[in-house]
Amino acid sequence: IERHELTINVGEWEIDTALTQISHWQKQGLNIIVSDNIDALQLQQAAFVDRLSTLLAAHPDVPRGSLQLE
Numbered sequence: 001i002e003r004h005e006l007t008i009n010v011g012e013w014e015i016d017t018a019l020t021q022i023s024h025w026q027k028q029g030l031n032i033i034v035s036d037n038i039d040a041l042q043l044q045q046a047a048f049v050d051r052l053s054t055l056l057a058a059h060p061d062v063p064r065g066s067l068q069l070e
Contacts (some may be wrong), residue, residue, distance in 0.1 A: 011042040012051060015067070019059040022066045035068040042044060 001007050016036045042048060056062070060068050 002039065005041070007039040008042050012038055012055065013050065015055050015056060015069075016058070018067055019055060019062050020061050022062045026061060026066075031063070031066070033066055033068060035070055037070045047052070 001010060014036055018036050022032065024035055045051070056067075
């Protein structure tokens with residue numbers, strides 16, 4: 001799906017899924033850092049920062065630095 005608009009939806013799903021998994025691990029006492037590759041098309045979206053902020057706000061128990069974007 002590289003260079004396809006579907007990349008944006010899949011990318012947001014990946015971030016949300018990673019944050020959800022980190023949250024589950026935190027509740028089990030595990031501090032695991034997850035790294036997620038972000039497609040250039042997703043990064044170029046004008047609303048990328050707003051969408052990322054919304055996803056992070058939906059997972060307030062996830063510690064800063066637990067999700068790394070590449």
